[in-house]
Amino acid sequence: MLKRLSKYIKKINIKRKTTIKDIANVLNISPAAVSKALHDDSRISEKTKKAVKQVAKNLNYHPNHLASALRKGKSNLVGIIAPRTNSHFFSSVVQSMEEVLNKKGYNIIMTHSNESYKKECDNIDTLLYTQVDGIIASMANETIDLNYYNKIKTKGIPLILFDRGENDLNVDYIGIDDYKSSGIIVQHLVEQGCKRIAHIGGYKHTRIFNNRIRGYMDALKTYHLPLEPELLLEGSLTIKDGRAKMQQLLELKNRPDAIYVASDYAALGALQVLKENNIRVPQDIALVGFGNEPFTSMVTPSITSINQHSEEIGKLAAQTFLEHMKAPVIKQSLNKKILEAELIVRDSSRIKN
Amino acid sequence: MLKRLSKYIKKINIKRKTTIKDIANVLNISPAAVSKALHDDSRISEKTKKAVKQVAKNLNYHPNHLASALRKGKSNLVGIIAPRTNSHFFSSVVQSMEEVLNKKGYNIIMTHSNESYKKECDNIDTLLYTQVDGIIASMANETIDLNYYNKIKTKGIPLILFDRGENDLNVDYIGIDDYKSSGIIVQHLVEQGCKRIAHIGGYKHTRIFNNRIRGYMDALKTYHLPLEPELLLEGSLTIKDGRAKMQQLLELKNRPDAIYVASDYAALGALQVLKENNIRVPQDIALVGFGNEPFTSMVTPSITSINQHSEEIGKLAAQTFLEHMKAPVIKQSLNKKILEAELIVRDSSRIKN
DNA sequence: TAGTGATGCTTAATCGTTTAAGCAAAACAT
DNA sequence: ATGTTTTGCTTAAACGATTAAGCATCACTA
Numbered sequence: 001m002l003k004r005l006s007k008y009i010k011k012i013n014i015k016r017k018t019t020i021k022d023i024a025n026v027l028n029i030s031p032a033a034v035s036k037a038l039h040d041d042s043r044i045s046e047k048t049k050k051a052v053k054q055v056a057k058n059l060n061y062h063p064n065h066l067a068s069a070l071r072k073g074k075s076n077l078v079g080i081i082a083p084r085t086n087s088h089f090f091s092s093v094v095q096s097m098e099e100v101l102n103k104k105g106y107n108i109i110m111t112h113s114n115e116s117y118k119k120e121c122d123n124i125d126t127l128l129y130t131q132v133d134g135i136i137a138s139m140a141n142e143t144i145d146l147n148y149y150n151k152i153k154t155k156g157i158p159l160i161l162f163d164r165g166e167n168d169l170n171v172d173y174i175g176i177d178d179y180k181s182s183g184i185i186v187q188h189l190v191e192q193g194c195k196r197i198a199h200i201g202g203y204k205h206t207r208i209f210n211n212r213i214r215g216y217m218d219a220l221k222t223y224h225l226p227l228e229p230e231l232l233l234e235g236s237l238t239i240k241d242g243r244a245k246m247q248q249l250l251e252l253k254n255r256p257d258a259i260y261v262a263s264d265y266a267a268l269g270a271l272q273v274l275k276e277n278n279i280r281v282p283q284d285i286a287l288v289g290f291g292n293e294p295f296t297s298m299v300t301p302s303i304t305s306i307n308q309h310s311e312e313i314g315k316l317a318a319q320t321f322l323e324h325m326k327a328p329v330i331k332q333s334l335n336k337k338i339l340e341a342e343l344i345v346r347d348s349s350r351i352k353n
Numbered sequence: 354m355l356k357r358l359s360k361y362i363k364k365i366n367i368k369r370k371t372t373i374k375d376i377a378n379v380l381n382i383s384p385a386a387v388s389k390a391l392h393d394d395s396r397i398s399e400k401t402k403k404a405v406k407q408v409a410k411n412l413n414y415h416p417n418h419l420a421s422a423l424r425k426g427k428s429n430l431v432g433i434i435a436p437r438t439n440s441h442f443f444s445s446v447v448q449s450m451e452e453v454l455n456k457k458g459y460n461i462i463m464t465h466s467n468e469s470y471k472k473e474c475d476n477i478d479t480l481l482y483t484q485v486d487g488i489i490a491s492m493a494n495e496t497i498d499l500n501y502y503n504k505i506k507t508k509g510i511p512l513i514l515f516d517r518g519e520n521d522l523n524v525d526y527i528g529i530d531d532y533k534s535s536g537i538i539v540q541h542l543v544e545q546g547c548k549r550i551a552h553i554g555g556y557k558h559t560r561i562f563n564n565r566i567r568g569y570m571d572a573l574k575t576y577h578l579p580l581e582p583e584l585l586l587e588g589s590l591t592i593k594d595g596r597a598k599m600q601q602l603l604e605l606k607n608r609p610d611a612i613y614v615a616s617d618y619a620a621l622g623a624l625q626v627l628k629e630n631n632i633r634v635p636q637d638i639a640l641v642g643f644g645n646e647p648f649t650s651m652v653t654p655s656i657t658s659i660n661q662h663s664e665e666i667g668k669l670a671a672q673t674f675l676e677h678m679k680a681p682v683i684k685q686s687l688n689k690k691i692l693e694a695e696l697i698v699r700d701s702s703r704i705k706n
Numbered sequence: 707t708a709g710t711g712a713t714g715c716t717t718a719a720t721c722g723t724t725t726a727a728g729c730a731a732a733a734c735a736t
Numbered sequence: 737a738t739g740t741t742t743t744g745c746t747t748a749a750a751c752g753a754t755t756a757a758g759c760a761t762c763a764c765t766a
Contacts, residue, residue, distance in 0.1 A: 031754095042713095044715080070753080071754045072721085129416075131418055298621060383745075389745090396745075423723080423724095424725085
């Protein structure tokens with residue numbers, strides 16, 4: 001009874017999708033011929049190809065991606081791991097990756113770690129489970145243990161890192177020149193007449209933040225400015241952290257006259273505190289952020305920041321992946337592409353003479 | 354020659370992943386038994402199950418998702434289409450969907466239409482190609498033609514809309530009560546003493562914006578306020594559009610004393626123009642936005658806005674999808690879930706008495 | 707006119723997993 | 737002791753596409 005019912009239900013529900021077999025039946029040729037015709041195989045006559053394509057259209061045929069992926073051992077999916085999606089930088093990077101990859105027939109599976117190492121590991125498992133052909137990732141701030149990323153490499157699929165990468169991991173990397181960016185910022189502040197430049201930075205164990213710190217310190221030396229420990233702070237660079245670090249700096253006997261913050265979010269927090277304390281920006285203290293998030297131009301005063309060329313980073317990362325797909329054999333030379341960043345000067349550091 | 358080389362290369366490269374067949378060989382049982390053991394089939398002895406799972410672990414076995422999806426006709430993937438990813442609302446909705454769906458073994462494929470109808474169609478094709486089990490979508494502003502969405506329905510997979518949905522399309526929908534939200538806003542402004550309330554709204558053909566407009570108009574009637582055509586403007590609700598519409602309102606002989614903007618982004622643009630014209634907010638003109646984007650609390654003055662319960666929307670949409678998966682037979686009753694929104698009062702409309 | 711090559715298909719195996727159907731052997735009932 | 741059920745597996749056929757190998761047929765060459 002129940003069995004018969006379930007069979008009946010099946011019969012109702014199953015609008016069988018058309019397969020190459022259906023097309024083959026219509027034209028009285030083999031499924032193999034259909035498959036080849038659809039892929040423009042040279043061993044199929046033009047006449048047959050046309051007929052096949054016409055019938056395919058008529059029957060509303062759509063290839064079953066799962067079947068071909070299984071057979072070919074290739075899913076045409078690319079996994080992406082980003083720390084956050086709500087940051088303009090990351091969503092812009094991803095958008096430009098998508099454009100490049102879609103053109104080449106790849107689709108994207110997006111995941112975000114939300115800056116958590118555990119979530120990052122979950123994401124990697126998910127992506128490997130889904131049989132992606134490769135992974136493009138930017139690491140969470142707290143990620144130090146790289147075992148999980150090695151898991152990707154042992155699977156034999158390409159891994160490309162962007163922005164937040166580790167040099168220990170022997171993989172391709174795309175990012176901007178953080179060291180140099182710090183130099184540009186310090187130079188700009190010096191030109192505005194600043195003499196005591198503080199830095200609210202990220203944690204040293206993340207390479208990009210370490211590079212920004214090194215760049216800051218070396219630039220201070222270049223301009224013979226004081227490099228005082230109390231002016232160099234490390235933190236998580238959230239808005240909240242920016243507020244806390246700014247409070248800390250304001251409590252100093254000898255206050256800085258400029259602050260370079262390694263993230264726009266923390267810079268915003270710092271700006272809030274400055275305004276709450278009626279400190280004029282930039283006249284009393286100049287402020288520079290990092291990342292060129294859209295809100296930097298929305299707040300008052302608008303915040304000077306570093307443009308990270310997100311579109312370019314996304315494009316290059318996607319292209320690097322595509323190169324891997326072309327040459328499946330292990331390539332010796334690694335791609336480490338470092339772009340030059342650009343300073344966008346706004347009101348928060350434009351000191352009128 | 355070339356052939357032998359290619360075979361050689363294959364031999365080098367192929368680290369064959371372990372399959373159930375490998376496990377079967379080790380234990381001298383059939384692959385079918387292994388499959389059942391891994392799925393805790395009742396017809397397999399506990400002893401065998403344990404052995405299978407142990408060997409699976411030892412051989413680092415990971416099920417091939419493509420194969421099982423093909424066989425079962427189910428990919429365990431859910432497609433998501435959002436107009437934008439850089440808005441806090443959408444990324445928050447998606448994040449909460451992901452949480453619910455991951456728990457039930459589903460993975461997400463994210464796409465964004467970037468408010469373009471063409472891109473939206475592409476996304477639908479992509480998702481159908483990837484054999485997703487269902488689609489959860491929010492429509493682009495410019496989407497009017499619904500043929501592409503019908504394509505999803507004819508495929509026989511569930512479609513759930515959120516936030517931006519059309520009632521013509523006979524599908525499940527999750528959103529907030531836009532009509533009522535307008536009422537709450539107008540009431541709040543009246544309580545602050547405002548007498549001429551303008552509305553910078555979205556295009557009427559998008560249902561949610563139409564509802565906000567209707568709510569605005571009906572609320573004005575309720576409070577016996579003037580409903581003047583020059584105070585009701587339609588637009589794309591970008592920052593730029595907000596600026597333009599604000600300029601337009603300032604040129605009126607009889608200026609409004611409050612502005613309700615149907616999007617935080619446009620509200621921000623309006624705020625910029627107000628500040629540029631040295632108009633005090635809220636004393637001269639009060640301002641209310643919509644969406645509770647994080648920047649509303651960051652700018653000066655902070656902007657009063659409507660919280661759309663993004664987490665709840667995401668959760669409900671995901672749960673609705675899961676219900677479809679449980680009961681594959683056509684359900685009669687549609688789920689239309691309308692949540693109540695919440696007004697977050699901030700400085701831009703807090704008029705000191 | 708036999709031999710060679712190109713052309714245009716077909717056959718059948720394969721990717722890894724699931725599942726309906728079947729079949730021994732053990733367990734239990736009568 | 738015989739029949740029935742349950743247990744615990746195996747067999748084999750799918751899912752839909754791809755592809756190596758094979759086989760006619762025809763054209764052309766020497």
